Amino acid sequence: MVNLTIDDKQVTAPKNATIYEAAKANGIKIPILCHDKKLKPFGACRMCLVEVEQMKGRQIPACTTPATEGMIIRTSTPEIVKARKMVLELLLLNHPIDCPVCDKGGDCDLQNLTYEYKVDANRFVDEKFHLDIDYANPLIERDMNRCVLCGKCARICDEIVSFGAYTFINRGIETKMGCEFDEALNCEFCGSCVSVCPVGSLLARPFKFKARWWALTKQKSVCSYCGTGCNLTLGVKDNKVLTTVYDENQGFHNGQLCCRGRFGYQFINSDKRLTAPLVRKNGVLVETGWDEALEIVVGRLKGGIAVAALATPRMTNEELVLFKRLMETVGSPNYDHSAGYAHAALTKGFARSFGTSASPSTILDIQKSDLLLVIKTDAYETHPVVGFEINLAVKNRGVKLNLLSDKRGKLSKLPGAKTLVHTPGSEIAVINAIAKSILDAKLADGSAVAVPGYADLEQALAGFTPEAVAAQSGLSAAQIKELAADYAQAEKALIIFPIGLAYAGHDSEFASAVANLAILTGKLGREGCGVLCMAEKNNSQGAVDMGFYAPLGGMDAGRIIDGCASGAVKTLFIAGENPAVSYPDHARVQAALYKVECLIVSDLFLTETAAQADVVLPACSFAEKEGTFTSVDRRVQYFKPAIRKIGQSRSDFEIFAALIARLGGQAPASPAAAFAEITAATPAYTGMSYASLGEQGAFAAVTVKPALIAPQAPAPAGAPGKLALVVGSALYHNGTMSQHGEGPMYVCPEGYVELSRGDAARLGIADNDLLTVASATGSVKLKAKVSLRMPEGVLFTPYHFGATPVNQVWSGAAVTWVTLDK
Amino acid sequence: MNPITPIINGLKITLAHLFKKPVTLQYPDERPKVAERFRGLHALKVSHSKAKCVACYLCPTVCPAKCITVEAGEDASHDKFAARYEIDMLRCIFCGYCVEACPVDALKMTGEFELANYRREDFIYTKERLLEKK
Numbered sequence: 001m002v003n004l005t006i007d008d009k010q011v012t013a014p015k016n017a018t019i020y021e022a023a024k025a026n027g028i029k030i031p032i033l034c035h036d037k038k039l040k041p042f043g044a045c046r047m048c049l050v051e052v053e054q055m056k057g058r059q060i061p062a063c064t065t066p067a068t069e070g071m072i073i074r075t076s077t078p079e080i081v082k083a084r085k086m087v088l089e090l091l092l093l094n095h096p097i098d099c100p101v102c103d104k105g106g107d108c109d110l111q112n113l114t115y116e117y118k119v120d121a122n123r124f125v126d127e128k129f130h131l132d133i134d135y136a137n138p139l140i141e142r143d144m145n146r147c148v149l150c151g152k153c154a155r156i157c158d159e160i161v162s163f164g165a166y167t168f169i170n171r172g173i174e175t176k177m178g179c180e181f182d183e184a185l186n187c188e189f190c191g192s193c194v195s196v197c198p199v200g201s202l203l204a205r206p207f208k209f210k211a212r213w214w215a216l217t218k219q220k221s222v223c224s225y226c227g228t229g230c231n232l233t234l235g236v237k238d239n240k241v242l243t244t245v246y247d248e249n250q251g252f253h254n255g256q257l258c259c260r261g262r263f264g265y266q267f268i269n270s271d272k273r274l275t276a277p278l279v280r281k282n283g284v285l286v287e288t289g290w291d292e293a294l295e296i297v298v299g300r301l302k303g304g305i306a307v308a309a310l311a312t313p314r315m316t317n318e319e320l321v322l323f324k325r326l327m328e329t330v331g332s333p334n335y336d337h338s339a340g341y342a343h344a345a346l347t348k349g350f351a352r353s354f355g356t357s358a359s360p361s362t363i364l365d366i367q368k369s370d371l372l373l374v375i376k377t378d379a380y381e382t383h384p385v386v387g388f389e390i391n392l393a394v395k396n397r398g399v400k401l402n403l404l405s406d407k408r409g410k411l412s413k414l415p416g417a418k419t420l421v422h423t424p425g426s427e428i429a430v431i432n433a434i435a436k437s438i439l440d441a442k443l444a445d446g447s448a449v450a451v452p453g454y455a456d457l458e459q460a461l462a463g464f465t466p467e468a469v470a471a472q473s474g475l476s477a478a479q480i481k482e483l484a485a486d487y488a489q490a491e492k493a494l495i496i497f498p499i500g501l502a503y504a505g506h507d508s509e510f511a512s513a514v515a516n517l518a519i520l521t522g523k524l525g526r527e528g529c530g531v532l533c534m535a536e537k538n539n540s541q542g543a544v545d546m547g548f549y550a551p552l553g554g555m556d557a558g559r560i561i562d563g564c565a566s567g568a569v570k571t572l573f574i575a576g577e578n579p580a581v582s583y584p585d586h587a588r589v590q591a592a593l594y595k596v597e598c599l600i601v602s603d604l605f606l607t608e609t610a611a612q613a614d615v616v617l618p619a620c621s622f623a624e625k626e627g628t629f630t631s632v633d634r635r636v637q638y639f640k641p642a643i644r645k646i647g648q649s650r651s652d653f654e655i656f657a658a659l660i661a662r663l664g665g666q667a668p669a670s671p672a673a674a675f676a677e678i679t680a681a682t683p684a685y686t687g688m689s690y691a692s693l694g695e696q697g698a699f700a701a702v703t704v705k706p707a708l709i710a711p712q713a714p715a716p717a718g719a720p721g722k723l724a725l726v727v728g729s730a731l732y733h734n735g736t737m738s739q740h741g742e743g744p745m746y747v748c749p750e751g752y753v754e755l756s757r758g759d760a761a762r763l764g765i766a767d768n769d770l771l772t773v774a775s776a777t778g779s780v781k782l783k784a785k786v787s788l789r790m791p792e793g794v795l796f797t798p799y800h801f802g803a804t805p806v807n808q809v810w811s812g813a814a815v816t817w818v819t820l821d822k
Numbered sequence: 823m824n825p826i827t828p829i830i831n832g833l834k835i836t837l838a839h840l841f842k843k844p845v846t847l848q849y850p851d852e853r854p855k856v857a858e859r860f861r862g863l864h865a866l867k868v869s870h871s872k873a874k875c876v877a878c879y880l881c882p883t884v885c886p887a888k889c890i891t892v893e894a895g896e897d898a899s900h901d902k903f904a905a906r907y908e909i910d911m912l913r914c915i916f917c918g919y920c921v922e923a924c925p926v927d928a929l930k931m932t933g934e935f936e937l938a939n940y941r942r943e944d945f946i947y948t949k950e951r952l953l954e955k956k
């Protein structure tokens with residue numbers, strides 16, 4: 001701590017604080033324009049000038065100058081005010097001052113400072129800028145005439161997003177902010193630059209001219225796309241969510257969002273939303289009232305074990321327990337989510353390896369670790385804001401990054417990142433080989449021998465010598481040993497991997513193999529250590545915590561699908577899932593949906609699945625209801641409705657409660673009451689309530705009882721002359737819902753197949769060629785995308801698109817062998 | 823004072839007025855002369871055959887009666903214009919704040935005061951009705 005005097009007030013500040021931070025912490029306001037708490041000090045604008053007595057009253061920038069012991073600082077002497085006014089006058093000199101038509105008006109730092117410092121005239125004269133404005137970009141409008149050259153956009157894009165889209169171009173008065181070769185912006189569209197721009201130079205185009213900032217009601221909420229659990233603020237006017245509003249103090253991520261979170265909100269007020277219940281009459285779906293629809297559903301639900309349910313893990317915890325209660329009232333143990341396999345890493349793998357079906361670590365551990373082992377570079381695409389945390393850890397804290405993946409990716413480009421690219425499907429063998437090297441090199445922690453299963457594991461790993469695995473995985477034994485040593489010898493190390501519908505290979509065996517590494521090396525139960533399993537959807541972890549997966553004796557999703565086809569399941573209630581697109585093996589799913597006697601779907605949209613239903617119930621989005629979501633790192637977060645329900649839609653909570661009541665059961669009266677029941681029944685949630693969760697949320701408790709499990713590695717497969725297709729997530733999408741978000745669809749409107757340059761040259765394929773991808777299961781036409789990151793012989797395709805259903809070729813195997821034809 | 827004096831004084835004034843120009847206006851046969859700064863019906867000023875209004879939303883923000891509705895649109899040259907501009911004259915209190923707030927001097931109040939109408943809808947003045955008549 002250092003002691004200093006600011007404006008005659010004795011204050012103390014942390015040792016590494018700047019003058020600005022010291023003042024802020026003590027409630028003294030110093031104006032800033034180019035400084036941002038998330039970014040490194042830059043000192044470009046001189047708005048924050050202060051006088052330091054020891055420096056003979058010289059004016060120095062507060063945002064870059066460290067506070068030192070005994071400093072006597074003045075923040076607003078007449079000279080300083082004069083200097084700040086001049087700074088503003090100079091900034092306004094070339095600025096167009098078109099506030100009336102600038103969407104930043106009301107929330108603009110330049111406007112606010114000009115008002116505060118009463119700069120109503122300019123002593124200087126010069127021409128205004130006449131730079132071209134980029135209207136063509138569908139998401140970010142760039143008007144560099146308004147730019148104050150604070151550099152925040154370039155800095156955030158570099159420091160946090162690690163993309164580096166912008167840089168200063170030219171010198172002196174000609175300086176401007178631009179993209180490479182002053183061309184159009186083509187980036188990952190996270191919108192971070194838009195959120196930090198202090199003026200209206202960078203604006204969200206989908207929100208252009210929609211409303212003034214002050215007319216928006218700002219409702220804090222939680223993102224409903226991926227499991228990161230980012231907090232966001234919805235900007236609402238006239239019952240419409242018009243934009244997301246940046247709040248630098250929100251969440252662990254300080255308001256950072258990805259493309260889906262920031263630009264993908266349009267599904268909420270989409271005109272394609274279902275507004276009334278639909279019932280199939282004479283083969284066509286016709287609108288009806290809730291009473292009739294619910295009566296039909298109740299009649300069908302009386303079928304006992306011939307009833308099955310599939311839920312989306314996008315529903316709230318409260319809705320999931322209620323859905324489970326509905327199935328219990330019906331008397332059927334047949335319910336599941338995420339195709340039954342996408343949660344197995346948690347419900348089976350972690351359950352046996354850690355004695356709990358949740359990740360022992362949290363996202364906050366990333367910054368506290370010494371080494372990160374990320375399995376699949378896709379972790380960046382599946383959970384982009386976790387990706388930002390990894391960027392920050394590696395770039396600012398010097399955390400080492402090791403990647404084990406079947407392709408390279410953005411994370412591979414971070415400074416010092418080591419990427420081991422293995423052949424698709426060999427990850428479990430490689431991880432086993434790492435465990436084997438740890439044991440062989442005597443790098444295991446002393447505590448490991450005492451963990452149950454140690455001897456069995458040692459035996460089971462005998463065949464996984466780095467040399468043996470090297471041959472089948474395309475790595476060298478030395479690489480495997482080096483990674484093992486790196487991981488085991490790091491003081492603190494954290495393993496991160498994604499799971500989800502597209503990551504069939506990340507199953508329970510895989511999860512146990514990963515868990516073994518942490519247990520063997522004692523990297524568990526300490527900060528900065530452990531394993532973070534990142535489930536796909538916003539409430540995937542909650543669905544697991546609420547136990548919404550097949551209980552003993554119940555059918556899991558796979559068996560439910562087969563049961564529909566065989567006639568064992570007569571009524572299928574699908575809440576929010578779209579298996580026709582997202583579950584593997586299109587033909588198998590279609591056969592099931594076609595065969596099942598009665599298909600009931602509740603959804604926001606008439607999805608490919610809902611279109612085949614007998615009864616469709618219009619559900620409402622997260623913005624219209626209250627409840628809790630649990631993020632991948634067990635953070636339970638409460639959110640409130642931002643708008644009234646669209647049309648006649650009802651929340652799934654209301655739908656299930658009405659059905660339970662009609663079936664003669666008892667349902668909790670409100671989500672709050674349901675949550676009280678959850679906290680009473682779920683030990684990890686004990687003591688929580690909506691009030692105590694507040695804006696920060698709270699971590700569900702986790703107790704780890706480690707056990708070493710010998711994981712089965714699939715036998716190496718191969719098919720001569722064929723290419724290995726791996727399915728995954730695209731950065732801009734999450735599940736199938738992001739197809740209704742404008743932002744994601746502007747940037748990535750359709751499916752594609754990514755292939756290496758070598759394969760492209762060999763097969764004579766160029767970018768955007770329409771290819772027929774064929775497997776034993778079927779074929780699909782996809783556009784080609786030639787990229788540097790793919791190894792030869794490996795193809796990648798995202799699975800989100802209904803128009804190009806990848807599940808026509810993909811039957812749920814970790815690796816699909818395909819041929820490509822033009 | 824003699825009690826009759828005030829009465830006589832009063833009658834004097836009355837008598838004097840008998841020979842002055844009458845104040846009463848024979849409306850509607852006679853029209854009043856409206857003062858320059860009278861605050862009557864609004865008009866949207868026109869320049870280069872377009873409304874000057876840039877849909878900045880300042881007038882609906884300042885309006886104490888909340889009777890102005892603006893919806894912005896983007897024209898072919900990407901400029902902001904009022905795709906919808908409406909004033910509900912039943913709620914307007916003719917305070918003139920809207921005129922004062924306008925940063926581009928796009929709004930004025932005219933001498934027009936004959937705003938009576940038969941149907942409620944007719945009191946909603948749309949952009950077309952508000953455009954300044956030259």
Ligand code: SF4
Pocket residue numbers: 153156157161163164165166187188189190191192193194
């Ligand atoms: S949107 Fe994101 S990636 Fe694109 S330039 Fe802005 S900060 Fe960089």
Ligand code: SF4
Pocket residue numbers: 146147148149150151152153154177193196197198199201202
């Ligand atoms: S565009 Fe905005 S954030 Fe970037 S330098 Fe200019 S004013 Fe700063």
Ligand code: SF4
Pocket residue numbers: 223224225226227228229230256257258259260261262383384385386734
């Ligand atoms: S999609 Fe995931 S990473 Fe992106 S904003 Fe939402 S929660 Fe955050």
Ligand code: SF4
Pocket residue numbers: 884885886887888889890909913914915916917918919920921
């Ligand atoms: S005159 Fe006053 S009340 Fe009438 S529209 Fe203008 S601001 Fe509103």
Ligand code: SF4
Pocket residue numbers: 100874875876877878879880881882892904920923924925926927928929
């Ligand atoms: S204040 Fe002027 S420019 Fe702004 S909306 Fe009203 S009339 Fe139009």
Ligand code: FES
Pocket residue numbers: 031032033034035042043044045046047048049061062063064
């Ligand atoms: S805020 Fe300190 S120089 Fe810009």
